[in-house]
Amino acid sequence: MFNDMPLVIAGKTFNSRFLLGTGKFKNKSDLAESIVASGAEIVTVALRRVDLDRHEDNILKHIPKNITLLTNTSGARNAQEAVRIARLAKASGCGPWVKIEVINDSKYLLPDNQETVKATQILAAEGFVVLPYISPDLYTARALVKAGAATVMPLGSLIGSNQGLKTKELIQILINEIDLPIVVDAGIGAPSQAAEAMEMGAAAVLANTAIATAEQPAVLARAFALAVEAGRMAYLSGLPRQTSVANASSPLTGFLYDNAQ
Template structure:
């Protein structure tokens, strides 16, 4: 039986989502997507230029992928809603990643404004994936608002520092009856594997792949890390012990 993730009525076999920002050359993006195996690709709407094929990021994303436009640049719910509506009107589909950020230093999302935007857009038929600071009560409010998944940050965006918010994410995974997708801060395939081992439904990675020495190889490494972490979670870990326990009997040596 295939282990599939279902979001917005769509079944996904690959649990690695990737972004399209920060690449030194857009022409490498198709190879990165192919290497990653990802079928959900996020992009900032401001990078969609319908008047220039070469500059239009959509031109580099395979047609069989799900576009996940994000509301990067929005500072409040009103701006996020406007960007989401523009994305759908431009043919980007009805999936949207809500980003509402007014903090210019750490780029932390505004959970309150994110909840407001999620409620408005969910009622309009969008498949809403809100990017959020990990907080159980905020996550529950997003569920009530109609989110299709919740996307807590692992560390401040672009830092590659890994799961700095691990315990808060663990609580969300345990308590929220929606897919939890770890987004932002994941810097290594081992970080992605760790998130999946915890029970995360998926991870979204951009900076760690885009700024790697070889983005294509790094995308494959992240894909393998996600798969390994998911398999480990499904396999269920053995118990941790305080003291050593031999894996073979300690009796029966030399005719004992």
């Protein structure tokens, strides 16, 4: 009854369309349980939080082996720094999948789109699988396609704000116009918001703060997974558009058929 194509990023297929971030969890077991409950097959980790020689608290130890590790460049303030962090991640054994996060504003944490494009160009040319995080903007997204990005990840609202899809109309334009998977990232604070992004036709959703700071993170992680699936099904069903007024069947053109009777 429900036939979906798997999500394909850089030639790799994923059955889950939910990506989980690993920051802000109160302990590693909550994190591990949330990964399992969410069914996520791609998990982001900030390289700045990876300490390879502390075994007990090394975050990588709590991520199952079958998960695709997406290292993010948190802390990078420009393209050069993002490139260095990505290279260091790869050299540290974190693999070639990288979420480019270039942020030069510590108050709003809004990404710098121009620097993100530059970093994407360099890293994609070096063979990285690049998932750039941006403020939703059509020109930036087009430049990212040219630069060799594997997805485009527009923000729904400010990181950690739980405000949902404040940038909805701009994201919709990216979904309509860009031939890469659009992964909605940041600001998604409730399963209903994740479902809404999927109903719009987003390829996937990434969440972190809402789950990490919930009283029962694993329970909310599961709720997100279900919402993403529900939203995806609704999108594929050809969900009827919302209207603001009641819709009679054919009030404007009914006269055409009156004469025929």
